[in-house]
Amino acid sequence: MPAPTPSTATFLVVANRLPVDRSIDEAGNVSWRTSPGGLVTALEPVMRKHGGAWVGWHGAPDEVVETFEHDGFTIVPVPLSTDEVEEYYEGFSNATLWPLYHDSVAFPEFHREWWDAYQSVNRRFAEKAAEIADEGATVWVQDYQLQLVPQMLRELRPDLNIGFFLHIPFPPIELYLQLPWRRQILEGLLGADLVGFQTVGGSRNFLQLVKTHTPLKVNRDAVEMPDGRQSVSRAFPISIDTQGFRDLANSPEVIAMAEELLDDLGHPETIFLGVDRLDYTKGLRQKVRAFGELFDSGELDPSKSVFIQVATPSRERVEEYVRLRNDIDLLVGRINSHTESLGRAPIVYRHASFGRDTLAAMYRIADVMVVTPLRDGMNLVAKEYIACHASDDGALVLSEFAGAARELKQAYMVNPYDLNGLKSTLVKAGSDDPAEKRRRLRALRKQVNTHTIDAWADNFLTALTANRAL
Numbered sequence: 001m002p003a004p005t006p007s008t009a010t011f012l013v014v015a016n017r018l019p020v021d022r023s024i025d026e027a028g029n030v031s032w033r034t035s036p037g038g039l040v041t042a043l044e045p046v047m048r049k050h051g052g053a054w055v056g057w058h059g060a061p062d063e064v065v066e067t068f069e070h071d072g073f074t075i076v077p078v079p080l081s082t083d084e085v086e087e088y089y090e091g092f093s094n095a096t097l098w099p100l101y102h103d104s105v106a107f108p109e110f111h112r113e114w115w116d117a118y119q120s121v122n123r124r125f126a127e128k129a130a131e132i133a134d135e136g137a138t139v140w141v142q143d144y145q146l147q148l149v150p151q152m153l154r155e156l157r158p159d160l161n162i163g164f165f166l167h168i169p170f171p172p173i174e175l176y177l178q179l180p181w182r183r184q185i186l187e188g189l190l191g192a193d194l195v196g197f198q199t200v201g202g203s204r205n206f207l208q209l210v211k212t213h214t215p216l217k218v219n220r221d222a223v224e225m226p227d228g229r230q231s232v233s234r235a236f237p238i239s240i241d242t243q244g245f246r247d248l249a250n251s252p253e254v255i256a257m258a259e260e261l262l263d264d265l266g267h268p269e270t271i272f273l274g275v276d277r278l279d280y281t282k283g284l285r286q287k288v289r290a291f292g293e294l295f296d297s298g299e300l301d302p303s304k305s306v307f308i309q310v311a312t313p314s315r316e317r318v319e320e321y322v323r324l325r326n327d328i329d330l331l332v333g334r335i336n337s338h339t340e341s342l343g344r345a346p347i348v349y350r351h352a353s354f355g356r357d358t359l360a361a362m363y364r365i366a367d368v369m370v371v372t373p374l375r376d377g378m379n380l381v382a383k384e385y386i387a388c389h390a391s392d393d394g395a396l397v398l399s400e401f402a403g404a405a406r407e408l409k410q411a412y413m414v415n416p417y418d419l420n421g422l423k424s425t426l427v428k429a430g431s432d433d434p435a436e437k438r439r440r441l442r443a444l445r446k447q448v449n450t451h452t453i454d455a456w457a458d459n460f461l462t463a464l465t466a467n468r469a470l
């Protein structure tokens, strides 16, 4: 086989965003930094291992950026106009699909213009992938912003091996059916040879939908397509680069950072930690309210315990996110102003993005990691904590509505809607018998040691090639 020319690739990832953000310093020099978020954290190591090309938007509206090399793979920027960012990205992706797929915890909006933009942007991504994929290449399409790409790409390039992975939950049928364009999205996804979900529940919802709302025949996890293909749907719970996080957390720099952090905080007895994108699905309001009541009632002593919450700024132009940001600012301010002590505030809240080393230092020192989404595809933060927390005395409080709860069964489980239950579990996790904590954390560690991001990608890609070979 001839060697691929530099402008084509045998392995492609297609995702809404590129894994890098552009930053321009005062002198006008351009550099690219890893962008935050679960999808990038997960797929970056996969790309470094496989090489190939990553097709995605570079984050600057109305600008065309040339293809370039980064960290051993090719970055292929797809341009978006200001209107498209508003309608396809902030609109249809993040104000229609995101809330709808997360149990409608915020009200999804349906606008026909947003749908039009979603279709035309999906077509642009499909055309770009079709242009640079080698004959018979593997193309791995990512997430809810690009659900039409598999079918569009198949029409352009039937020779390709097309996989799709949904990073967020696939909703129950009754919710999905609200979508005016439900048929088109279903057909879009079925263009893939393999459709991957975070949990068995997600793939079950999807297959049930195909069975009950299309004339297509479903054979266990395979949908028989009219063109003779099979489109297989299965769960592939995503994970992290466990060893990479552990090495980072054990590095001398991070250990020093952790010591410094402890000094700054005044060496409290118990550190509770939350790390989230600032998103209404993450249960931040519930979490902060629970701590407010615990500090208020004296069940947690502010001179002995602290709750650190860091929240990455996210989707700041979408209305619900602005409201959430204001709510949390207000809530934290009110709780902190209540405490009598003039020392450190009981809730240390930072609305900022941090480097991975700082996060690792925080995971190292956190006695209790608090992960309370109302609904979450997986939640990588829970796994990052387990990989980074070096000693056996840590505890993970985890919402039963995170995909991660299906695997991390020895966590202290909570229903974040049940405030009293959440409060008592937080107290229990902070003060439980050390032997019990050790038992739980060791079991959790075993899980993230054996289920890594490498294994996730290998499982998906092996299943994708196997299906194509049928």
Ligand code: ADQ
Binding pocket: 036, 037, 038, 039, 041, 042, 167, 168, 238, 275, 276, 277, 310, 311, 312, 352, 353, 354, 355, 356, 359, 376, 377, 378, 379, 380, 381, 382, 384
């Ligand atoms: P997210 O909703 O972004 O991901 P999550 O899985 O928790 O959620 O990943 C967040 C990532 O951002 C983590 O790697 C975390 O370390 C990082 N991060 C969070 N806060 C940060 C901060 N303040 N500074 C810097 N980094 C920060 C989506 C889905 C999830 C799914 C992932 C992967 O919503 O359910 O687990 O994709 O599939």
